[in-house]
Amino acid sequence: xxxxxxxxxxxxxxxxxxxxxxxxxxxxxxxxxxxxxxxxxxxxxxxxxxxxxxxxxxxxxxxxxxxxxxxxxxxxxxxxxxxxxxxxxxxxxxxxxxxxxxxxxxxxxxxxxxxxxxxxxxxxxxxxxxxxxxxxxxxxxxxxxxxxxxxxxxxxxxxxxxxxxxxxxxxxxxxxxxxxxxxxxxxxxxxxxxxxxxxxxxxxxxxxxxxxxxxxxxxxxxxxxx
Amino acid sequence: xxxxxxxxxxxxxxxxxxxxxxxxxxxxxxxxxxxxxxxxxxxxxxxxxxxxxxxxxxxxxxxxxxxxxxxxxxxxxxxxxxxxxxxxxxxxxxxxxxxxxxxxxxxxxxxxxxxxxxxxxxxxxxxxxxxxxxxxxxxxxxxxxxxxxxxxxxxxxxxxxxxxxxxxxxxxxxxxxxxxxxxxxxxxx
Numbered sequence: 389x390x391x392x393x394x395x396x397x398x399x400x401x402x403x404x405x406x407x408x409x410x411x412x413x414x415x416x417x418x419x420x421x422x423x424x425x426x427x428x429x430x431x432x433x434x435x436x437x438x439x440x441x442x443x444x445x446x447x448x449x450x451x452x453x454x455x456x457x458x459x460x461x462x463x464x465x466x467x468x469x470x471x472x473x474x475x476x477x478x479x480x481x482x483x484x485x486x487x488x489x490x491x492x493x494x495x496x497x498x499x500x501x502x503x504x505x506x507x508x509x510x511x512x513x514x515x516x517x518x519x520x521x522x523x524x525x526x527x528x529x530x531x532x533x534x535x536x537x538x539x540x541x542x543x544x545x546x547x548x549x550x551x552x553x554x555x556x557x558x559x560x561x562x563x564x565x566x567x568x569x570x571x572x573x574x575x576x577x578x579x580x581x582x583x584x585x586x587x588x589x590x591x592x593x594x595x596x597x598x599x600x601x602x603x604x605x606x607x608x609x610x611x612x613x614x
Numbered sequence: 615x616x617x618x619x620x621x622x623x624x625x626x627x628x629x630x631x632x633x634x635x636x637x638x639x640x641x642x643x644x645x646x647x648x649x650x651x652x653x654x655x656x657x658x659x660x661x662x663x664x665x666x667x668x669x670x671x672x673x674x675x676x677x678x679x680x681x682x683x684x685x686x687x688x689x690x691x692x693x694x695x696x697x698x699x700x701x702x703x704x705x706x707x708x709x710x711x712x713x714x715x716x717x718x719x720x721x722x723x724x725x726x727x728x729x730x731x732x733x734x735x736x737x738x739x740x741x742x743x744x745x746x747x748x749x750x751x752x753x754x755x756x757x758x759x760x761x762x763x764x765x766x767x768x769x770x771x772x773x774x775x776x777x778x779x780x781x782x783x784x785x786x787x788x789x790x791x792x793x794x795x796x797x798x799x800x801x802x803x
Binding site (some may be wrong): 399431460501503509590594597603606 | 656658659660661662663664666667668669670671672684685688689700701702703704706707709710712713715717720721722723725729730731735736750751753754757760761764765768
């Protein structure tokens with residue numbers, strides 16, 4: 389079996405989406421080949437030479453971050469190009485059944501907020517002649533990379549790892565493997581705590597950039613308009 | 615009242631809906647700002663968050679039409695997004711503009727209608743109204759409704775008719791009049 393994973397995050401190699409792909413790679417039998425295509429490299433330098441290998445894989449695994457309740461525009465542009473490429477193939481090549489799985493994450497607490505993005509991907513599959521096989525939406529996405537050193541069975545990771553494992557299992561299950569329905573999860577911590585930690589994280593980043601916490605509240609355009 | 619309109623002049627359907635929406639808004643709003651996604655480019659947001667943590671409120675990407683998206687619309691009461699329905703969401707071109715609205719928001723979180731969202735940088739953000747056309751399936755139409763409702767949830771608003779969809783059996787040019795009437799109703803309620 390051959391899997392092509394598409395890292396849909398514009399943050400590229402350091403993204404939480406890339407980490408999701410690594411987690412799934414670790415769950416799959418090493419005999420299953422998994423290549424990673426970086427969508428953001430493609431956005432900078434569109435290169436159709438990745439498409440033939442993509443079109444030959446049995447599974448496409450799309451990992452992405454959520455942008456305004458939907459997919460990042462740069463990922464949409466890449467998927468549009470792939471659909472066009474696929475439509476240009478011979479009928480025999482086009483007939484190859486490609487299962488598509490997706491894991492979309494967001495910085496909000498609730499995994500459910502990724503539901504629309506997964507539906508959009510299901511409609512994309514219908515449009516491009518691909519077999520939508522289900523997706524998972526992860527909230528508290530900023531933590532995916534932050535807790536990667538913590539054991540997967542630790543209570544903080546468990547809810548998210550369980551959903552990611554559902555995807556890995558469905559991929560490995562063979563040609564009929566799919567999720568019964570889209571799944572949603574967030575890391576095992578209460579919402580108020582995630583909020584406090586997240587906001588401390590933003591202040592830490594601001595400090596690194598030489599700003600004070602109150603600078604985060606700048607009303608730049610309002611000042612410009614006066 | 616200030617109304618912002620985002621549309622894509624490369625598509626005749628979008629042009630027809632835009633003309634009707636603008637005519638409708640002209641009688642009701644004292645300020646109207648327009649961005650035509652078809653006559654300028656908006657580089658894709660790279661998710662760097664520097665518009666929150668380095669130059670708060672200002673995008674660090676080289677200046678383009680996407681920069682104008684934030685500057686023109688940040689204090690609008692309404693933002694009308696006219697888009698081809700693509701897989702149930704906005705078209706890629708329209709979405710490349712929508713993705714650039716992040717500087718409107720503050721990195722801190724708040725809870726609205728039971729869900730976590732971002733605080734606003736300014737007093738509020740524009741209320742998103744959407745007019746979509748060109749869906750391929752009933753499912754795409756249903757998802758477009760959900761996506762645009764989720765957009766409004768970011769602000770905490772629930773509207774019954776905040777999204778106008780040109781049905782698959784209708785053509786956008788002949789539905790344009792109804793779209794203008796819809797907008798007038800929405801912004802005067």
